[in-house]
Amino acid sequence: MAEDKEQTIMVPTGDLSDRGEISDDVQDQLAHELATIQKTEKRVAIIGSRNLPITHQQIIETLTFALASQGNTIITSGGSSGTNAAAIRGAMKANPQNLKVILPQTIGQQPSDVQDQLIGIPTIVEHPDRAMMTLADASRICNREIIDDCQQLICFLSHTSGTLHKATSYAEESHKVVTTFYLD
Numbered sequence: 001m002a003e004d005k006e007q008t009i010m011v012p013t014g015d016l017s018d019r020g021e022i023s024d025d026v027q028d029q030l031a032h033e034l035a036t037i038q039k040t041e042k043r044v045a046i047i048g049s050r051n052l053p054i055t056h057q058q059i060i061e062t063l064t065f066a067l068a069s070q071g072n073t074i075i076t077s078g079g080s081s082g083t084n085a086a087a088i089r090g091a092m093k094a095n096p097q098n099l100k101v102i103l104p105q106t107i108g109q110q111p112s113d114v115q116d117q118l119i120g121i122p123t124i125v126e127h128p129d130r131a132m133m134t135l136a137d138a139s140r141i142c143n144r145e146i147i148d149d150c151q152q153l154i155c156f157l158s159h160t161s162g163t164l165h166k167a168t169s170y171a172e173e174s175h176k177v178v179t180t181f182y183l184d
Helices: 024-038 056-067 083-095 112-118 133-147 162-173
Strands: 044-050 073-076 099-102 151-157 177-182
Touching: 024 177, 044 083, 044 133, 044 162, 056 073, 056 151, 073 133, 073 151, 073 177, 083 112, 099 133, 099 177, 133 162, 151 162, 162 177
Parallel strands: 044 073, 044 151, 073 099, 151 177
Antiparallel strands: none
16 A cells, blocks of 8 residues: 655745845836736737738637627737738627727728728727838837737737837837747
């Protein structure tokens, strides 16, 4: 007959200064992140790659639908395909009032299929001041604006997505809760 042995977990009880104390800034950051995660309704930014297979788009749409259905505000940008389009579709199916779309430029500068997708969205932020910028530059600024407006960022990217890596780094530096999904 085998004896049941009790497992013991050793917890150090000595002074933390011997092991390196956690700074007040780190404690504040961890407390802030925990509070954000525990909130029932958050502002969740969803950004990512435009080049996605339909199965990834369906996953993003389902995730966004669930988040918006739970009362979260979804913040994204315009896009005729990929992450942003899937996020818009999911939020619109759940609750259009829980969707905020921040465009890098203006509605008029978007391709016609994107303009069609934006019909019926109650909260769209345009930036005519960026009309003369390249789309790449305006998009970088737009990503920062989206991140500044959120509490949590969910990003769908590949390992070679330089702009999106910079966006997630910016979100982490801004003490946002960041979730990245690598698609490659």
